[in-house]
Amino acid sequence: MSDHVLVINAGSSSLKYSLIDGASGAAVASGLVERIGEPEGRHVHRGPSGETSATLEIASHEEAMRAVIDAFAEYGPSFDDVEIVAIGHRVVHGGSRFADPVLIDDELVAAVTELVPLAPLHNPANLEGIRVARRLFPDHPQVAVFDTAFHQTLPPEAYTYAVPLEWRDDHGIRRYGFHGTSYAFVSGEAARLLGRDLTDLNLIVLHLGNGCSAAALRGGVSVDTSMGMTPLEGLVMGTRSGDVDPAILAYLTHELGWTPDKIDHALNHESGLKGIAGDNDFRELTERRSTGDPHAQLAFDIYCRRIRKYIGAYYAVLGTVDAIVFTAGVGQHSAEVRAASLAGLDRLGIQLDPERNNSATPGLVSTDGSAVAVLVVPTNEEWQIAREALTLLR
Numbered sequence: 001m002s003d004h005v006l007v008i009n010a011g012s013s014s015l016k017y018s019l020i021d022g023a024s025g026a027a028v029a030s031g032l033v034e035r036i037g038e039p040e041g042r043h044v045h046r047g048p049s050g051e052t053s054a055t056l057e058i059a060s061h062e063e064a065m066r067a068v069i070d071a072f073a074e075y076g077p078s079f080d081d082v083e084i085v086a087i088g089h090r091v092v093h094g095g096s097r098f099a100d101p102v103l104i105d106d107e108l109v110a111a112v113t114e115l116v117p118l119a120p121l122h123n124p125a126n127l128e129g130i131r132v133a134r135r136l137f138p139d140h141p142q143v144a145v146f147d148t149a150f151h152q153t154l155p156p157e158a159y160t161y162a163v164p165l166e167w168r169d170d171h172g173i174r175r176y177g178f179h180g181t182s183y184a185f186v187s188g189e190a191a192r193l194l195g196r197d198l199t200d201l202n203l204i205v206l207h208l209g210n211g212c213s214a215a216a217l218r219g220g221v222s223v224d225t226s227m228g229m230t231p232l233e234g235l236v237m238g239t240r241s242g243d244v245d246p247a248i249l250a251y252l253t254h255e256l257g258w259t260p261d262k263i264d265h266a267l268n269h270e271s272g273l274k275g276i277a278g279d280n281d282f283r284e285l286t287e288r289r290s291t292g293d294p295h296a297q298l299a300f301d302i303y304c305r306r307i308r309k310y311i312g313a314y315y316a317v318l319g320t321v322d323a324i325v326f327t328a329g330v331g332q333h334s335a336e337v338r339a340a341s342l343a344g345l346d347r348l349g350i351q352l353d354p355e356r357n358n359s360a361t362p363g364l365v366s367t368d369g370s371a372v373a374v375l376v377v378p379t380n381e382e383w384q385i386a387r388e389a390l391t392l393l394r
């Protein structure tokens, strides 16, 4: 029986889980409990016998986790039939302290709690998932895998903002970067597809999902990334603005009397594609754009222009680029975004092959003659978390 890892991603009102076969990466079961704390919660479980879904009130993350355990017992696979050797937790913010996965103990919980001010939207939920899993699976080793860890290799000139240095040294205000498990997975896959050693490759990776970020990887090591102290900076996202002039915040405060919380909410939840077009789902946006909707078109144009600017910036940071890699929901599925972001960059050695780009198959989408390969690589953050947990335990 091969080793399995139960991977848990706890959000403020949701609990996502996958039972991963560590050797093959297959999710032998997965599911989602959502609307925790609301009257009508929902639990979807996918197991060997297909998908089941239930609507029920789920008061807390602990109740959610109990529902997950019950679903495994009822719909499979039974915990008697698969050996769970570890529980892997996605933790969004590891600050400057964590560059690697860590075995969870009381000290780790205290350290992640200290980091809550840096990630008030995410770390408290991740911690709740950890607390509940430790209670309900007391005999299983539990591992925290941080979204920020991969970017701990950034040089100081990439992670330090040009603000008074005390802000960084006394308050931890610096760029950390996120989506690290995705970058780790996707860069390994890109090297495999190119038949090259990752340590010999310079890559620009674009993780374009609900959250979007870009990273410049030299020899597989992160040297720059677009998300900052929080996941708000950088590319345009579903509901997040990405880069804005920081003076806008003072303007909103002084001229409109907005509170910090209101501004924070607007930039994180009411901006990005949603702010421009009223829709944060890229599929909907694509549909509306195809019917000539001007707001959908403007949102698409802003989104792709930002990606293009980061590609140019990271090309310059790296000097030479072997491949540009697109991943996550939009990066993997939207040929239009890839085409618009890379159009006219032949002089940089980037040449998309329209036929390959429009086919729904991941892999190489540039021409054979393109000096810079363009790849579509589906990400698999759950498998990466499982692999990192297993590596740590071994």
Ligand code: AMP
Pocket: 208, 209, 210, 211, 238, 280, 281, 282, 283, 284, 286, 328, 329, 330, 333, 334
């Ligand atoms: P993720 O966070 O990786 O799950 O990505 C979610 C985003 O990918 C959403 O905006 C989806 O609308 C978008 N997405 C998923 N499938 C497609 C598709 N076939 N075409 C365009 N966008 C897609």
